[in-house]
Amino acid sequence: MANTILVGAQWGDEGKGKIIDVLTEGADIVVRTQGGNNAGHTVFIGSQKFVLHLVPSGILRQGKLCIIGNGVVVDPVSLVEEIDGLQKLGIKVDGNLLISETAHVVFPYHRELDEQREILKGKNKIGTTKRGIGPAYGEKAARTGLRVIDLINPPRFELLLRQKVKENNDILKAFGAAPLSFRKVHETYRAAGDRLRPFVTNTVIKLHEATRRKANILFEGAQGTFLDIDHGTYPFVTSSNTTAGGACTGSGVPPNRMDRVVGVMKAYTTRVGEGPLPTENAEIADLLHKMGREFGATTGRARRCGWFDAVATRHAAMVNGIDELAVTNLDGLDSLDSIKVCVAYRCGSTRLEYVPNDIEVFSKCVPIYKEFPGWKTPTNRVTNWARLAPKARSYLKAIADLTGARLSIASVGPARDQTIFV
Numbered sequence: 211m212a213n214t215i216l217v218g219a220q221w222g223d224e225g226k227g228k229i230i231d232v233l234t235e236g237a238d239i240v241v242r243t244q245g246g247n248n249a250g251h252t253v254f255i256g257s258q259k260f261v262l263h264l265v266p267s268g269i270l271r272q273g274k275l276c277i278i279g280n281g282v283v284v285d286p287v288s289l290v291e292e293i294d295g296l297q298k299l300g301i302k303v304d305g306n307l308l309i310s311e312t313a314h315v316v317f318p319y320h321r322e323l324d325e326q327r328e329i330l331k332g333k334n335k336i337g338t339t340k341r342g343i344g345p346a347y348g349e350k351a352a353r354t355g356l357r358v359i360d361l362i363n364p365p366r367f368e369l370l371l372r373q374k375v376k377e378n379n380d381i382l383k384a385f386g387a388a389p390l391s392f393r394k395v396h397e398t399y400r401a402a403g404d405r406l407r408p409f410v411t412n413t414v415i416k417l418h419e420a421t422r423r424k425a426n427i428l429f430e431g432a433q434g435t436f437l438d439i440d441h442g443t444y445p446f447v448t449s450s451n452t453t454a455g456g457a458c459t460g461s462g463v464p465p466n467r468m469d470r471v472v473g474v475m476k477a478y479t480t481r482v483g484e485g486p487l488p489t490e491n492a493e494i495a496d497l498l499h500k501m502g503r504e505f506g507a508t509t510g511r512a513r514r515c516g517w518f519d520a521v522a523t524r525h526a527a528m529v530n531g532i533d534e535l536a537v538t539n540l541d542g543l544d545s546l547d548s549i550k551v552c553v554a555y556r557c558g559s560t561r562l563e564y565v566p567n568d569i570e571v572f573s574k575c576v577p578i579y580k581e582f583p584g585w586k587t588p589t590n591r592v593t594n595w596a597r598l599a600p601k602a603r604s605y606l607k608a609i610a611d612l613t614g615a616r617l618s619i620a621s622v623g624p625a626r627d628q629t630i631f632v
């Protein structure tokens with residue numbers, strides 16, 4: 211399979227979990243390299259639904275090594291819960307999961323600060339998942355964070371945590387929020403550290419050994435291109451590099467060991483949380499929500515929905531170097547007479563062919579649409595490209611062409627076999 215970076219080409223929730231699961235068949239190792247348990251990756255195996263938050267989706271295929279890389283922020287209590295949940299469902303985790311010793315740890319004060327900052331922002335809030343992601347990465351950048359290597363060293367951890375709780379309680383007090391009890395945090399985190407210790411290792415060395423053995427590594431992106439801290443719709447973004455470069459920094463595997471980049475995108479657009487979404491459309495949101503679709507896998511929030519935005523996906527192809535595209539949720543459009551695709555933006559009297567950096571300008575962009583005829587037939591049982599309705603094929607080819615990458619997978623349902631290799 212070669213070393214593959216998989217990224218979300220839109221605003222997250224593109225169906226990465228499903229495509230990762232499909233591609234894992236040809237991989238030896240699956241690595242998460244950024245984000246934390248803000249992610250929610252859904253995988254169906256038969257009728258059994260799994261939602262992965264921190265553990266790479268590759269864990270669901272037997273005998274695949276899964277790695278939580280150095281670029282991830284780990285909430286150890288939530289990770290222990292996730293491991294327990296997987297084991298209850300009969301998934302083997304011991305021996306199949308490694309955690310980087312240099313990944314940063316998310317603490318309750320990060321979650322509390324996340325919440326308090328959102329409250330303070332009022333109507334300008336980001337709409338975060340409240341998992342403490344921003345404050346945890348903030349501490350990493352400020353060089354004041356604690357890492358997994360500290361968590362699993364009890365005397366050092368006690369000392370460092372005592373200082374951190376004191377320091378953060380002072381900040382929480384300034385927000386008018388209740389202080390945290392060092393004893394409680396210490397107790398739960400010590401227990402989680404003890405539980406996770408057997409999984410913790412120098413994952414950079416493990417990955418380099420694997421590349422020397424010519425193992426196939428799949429880098430599982432979380433979030434999406436427009437939530438990237440550098441390339442997204444700042445400040446309405448997450449706090450990590452969700453674009454392809456993040457796979458290198460977040461794993462320690464260098465760029466010249468990467469062979470291809472797969473971009474995952476929906477056949478339409480969704481976004482959860484605040485920030486601009488030029489093609490947002492109430493009608494398509496209504497249609498998808500009535501089908502019971504597009505509710506967040508992590509927070510359960512209804513996702514905002516809109517038409518496919520080719521200006522945005524073209525930008526994503528550019529900053530990620532996307533070679534191949536996997537388009538998911540084609541079946542969501544099955545009932546429509548006509549389907550719109552945004553091919554450019556109009557901002558005042560100017561036509562824009564790219565995503566503007568100024569958030570105020572972007573918020574005012576009005577999509578310029580091209581219309582495609584709907585195929586008006588169910589696609590969810592189709593497994594072969596030649597059998598797909600010609601109008602659906604034309605639509606897929608058009609959005610791939612507009613994005614500027616080769617279409618390699620079309621997904622027509624959440625299950626493994628609802629996948630068309632093009």
Ligand code: GDP
Pocket residue numbers: 218222223224225226227228249250251252253254506507538539540541542621622623624
């Ligand atoms: P991720 O965060 O990118 O992994 O995506 P999520 O799991 O948060 O959201 C994608 C949703 O779409 C999940 O409910 C998937 O089960 C579902 N899904 C993925 N591909 C398809 C598809 O082709 N058709 C349908 N109907 N659902 C899909």
Ligand code: IMO
Pocket residue numbers: 218221222223224248249250251336337338339340341342343344431432433434437446447448449482483484507
């Ligand atoms: P997956 O991996 C969709 C969004 C939040 C919010 C912004 C910042 O499942 O695609 P954060 O909690 O990260 O500080 O929130 O980013 N967000 C996601 N949206 N999918 C995700 O992950 C997301 N992770 C974060 O809704 O707008």
Ligand code: MG
Pocket residue numbers: 222223224249250251252507508
């Ligand atoms: Mg998701």
